[in-house]
Amino acid sequence: MMLRVSIMRAWVTAVTLSLQATLSLANDNPVAVTRANSPSPDMVNMDSVLLGRDLFYDPILSGNRNIACSTCHHPRFGSGDGMSLSLGEGGIGLGPDRVILRGAEPHARIPRNAPALWNLGEKEFTVMFHDGRVEIDETAPFGIKMPAGRELERALPSALAAQTILPLQSPDEMSGQSGENPVADAVAADHIRGPGGAWDLLARRIESLPEYRARFYALNGNQPLHITDIAMVLADFISVEFSAKKSPYDAFLMGNSGALTDAQKRGLALFQDKAGCAACHSGTFQTDHGFHAIGVPQIGPGKQPNMAGYADRGRQYVSGDPDDRYRFRTPSLRNIALTAPYGHSGAYPTLEAMLRHHLNPMEGLMRYNRAQVRLHSVNFDADDWGALEDQEELLNIAEGIELPPITLTDAEIADLLSFLNALTDTESDKTRLGVPESVPSDLPVEN
Numbered sequence: 001m002m003l004r005v006s007i008m009r010a011w012v013t014a015v016t017l018s019l020q021a022t023l024s025l026a027n028d029n030p031v032a033v034t035r036a037n038s039p040s041p042d043m044v045n046m047d048s049v050l051l052g053r054d055l056f057y058d059p060i061l062s063g064n065r066n067i068a069c070s071t072c073h074h075p076r077f078g079s080g081d082g083m084s085l086s087l088g089e090g091g092i093g094l095g096p097d098r099v100i101l102r103g104a105e106p107h108a109r110i111p112r113n114a115p116a117l118w119n120l121g122e123k124e125f126t127v128m129f130h131d132g133r134v135e136i137d138e139t140a141p142f143g144i145k146m147p148a149g150r151e152l153e154r155a156l157p158s159a160l161a162a163q164t165i166l167p168l169q170s171p172d173e174m175s176g177q178s179g180e181n182p183v184a185d186a187v188a189a190d191h192i193r194g195p196g197g198a199w200d201l202l203a204r205r206i207e208s209l210p211e212y213r214a215r216f217y218a219l220n221g222n223q224p225l226h227i228t229d230i231a232m233v234l235a236d237f238i239s240v241e242f243s244a245k246k247s248p249y250d251a252f253l254m255g256n257s258g259a260l261t262d263a264q265k266r267g268l269a270l271f272q273d274k275a276g277c278a279a280c281h282s283g284t285f286q287t288d289h290g291f292h293a294i295g296v297p298q299i300g301p302g303k304q305p306n307m308a309g310y311a312d313r314g315r316q317y318v319s320g321d322p323d324d325r326y327r328f329r330t331p332s333l334r335n336i337a338l339t340a341p342y343g344h345s346g347a348y349p350t351l352e353a354m355l356r357h358h359l360n361p362m363e364g365l366m367r368y369n370r371a372q373v374r375l376h377s378v379n380f381d382a383d384d385w386g387a388l389e390d391q392e393e394l395l396n397i398a399e400g401i402e403l404p405p406i407t408l409t410d411a412e413i414a415d416l417l418s419f420l421n422a423l424t425d426t427e428s429d430k431t432r433l434g435v436p437e438s439v440p441s442d443l444p445v446e447n
Helices: 002-024 046-057 158-165 171-173 182-188 198-207 212-218 227-241 247-253 262-274 349-358 361-366 391-399 412-421
Strands: 135-136
Touching: 046 212, 135 158, 158 227, 158 391, 171 182, 171 361, 182 198, 198 212, 198 227, 247 262, 262 361, 262 412, 349 361, 361 391
Parallel strands: none
Antiparallel strands: none
16 A cells, blocks of 8 residues: 555646646757867866866875876766776776775765766756765855855856865865875864865875976966865866767758768657757756766665665755755756766666656666666675665655656657667767876776
8 A cells, every 4th residue: 555655746747847847848959169168178277177187187186195086087988988887996997997906995985976067067067976975055155055164265167167175075085084094084073174185185195296286387386286276177177078969960950951860860859849958958968967867776875865875865855955865956858878877876778778768767776677787797785676675765765756658669769769878979079188097106907
């Protein structure tokens, strides 16, 4: 009886929201990317970009000097790492080949899928992370809302720049565990900001290296290095390196009707109308930058204080609003064909599998095939399948689903996939700066 009641509640909620989405659905194509809505490449300081590139690939920013930003956001894997959930600090290698360092057992999997970095430097990207815990907010210090205890100490130009400094103080991502290094100890003491805090310790470490110090001084003058200086060059690099604005669809928006095949045009029509994709994946970069609950199966350690370790209630984790339970940020679909696995938990290994889940989220959740997941073979105390085996949590996820079932034929699904592949920028590989052969710390660079 409880199961029936929960599913009926989910169905009523889904149908109601579906009707609202249908009424607001825009069938017109978005505007093309132009200088008016995109940062001008003429404004890019390449010295800052190249400095950001070195730091992005340099393990020096991690507490134990053994993991870089690029470990989980590598061009080889479409700016992710090709795994459902990453193996962060305490491992060695990239993507599926990553293994545990001898004597450095990781504490846990990273609780959410490594998000793609494409176009995050664009003006409209003002919300970061799956749960939006970094966002532009004029009421917050320096106009950017950050998690409690991680508030900005100085102004930054974008949410992207602010986002870059949070993984640095995450024990499982980059800082390491208490007792392993001074940065990790500061994090364990919740001493992130101010003199002697985790961010300050990293800034002093970078400044102690003559090449980094000279390059930062050339950019900013001979002033003590601050974590926000590091954030800005990382953001400059990400903005340039992971730009995807020259897809066949972009050419189509610019007036080249022959840029899309007939199948892709049929897929576009489905995307905008019958399939309902454009209700959330709207605008130039196919995202409304909002938060929606679509019942993606929850796997891994979860991310919710004071609850079962495997729970992840998404946006509610940030907002505290019960209406935000299980809602996650709408990802951009640019280069989506390159960024598998999909979903906040990386539950789906292929674009087709993720698409089919959207067509019937309830069935996708309740009949999820665990063989699809891509996880490193590591034994942790936490149960990777706890949320799916907890009847109450599973039904709670189901109850939150906002999407009703949609029926498409296999031919229509093929056309939709064809259109989604037309969002791939085939030129981005040709203009990429690529992985540096070495970095100023002389630590090894994984490529």
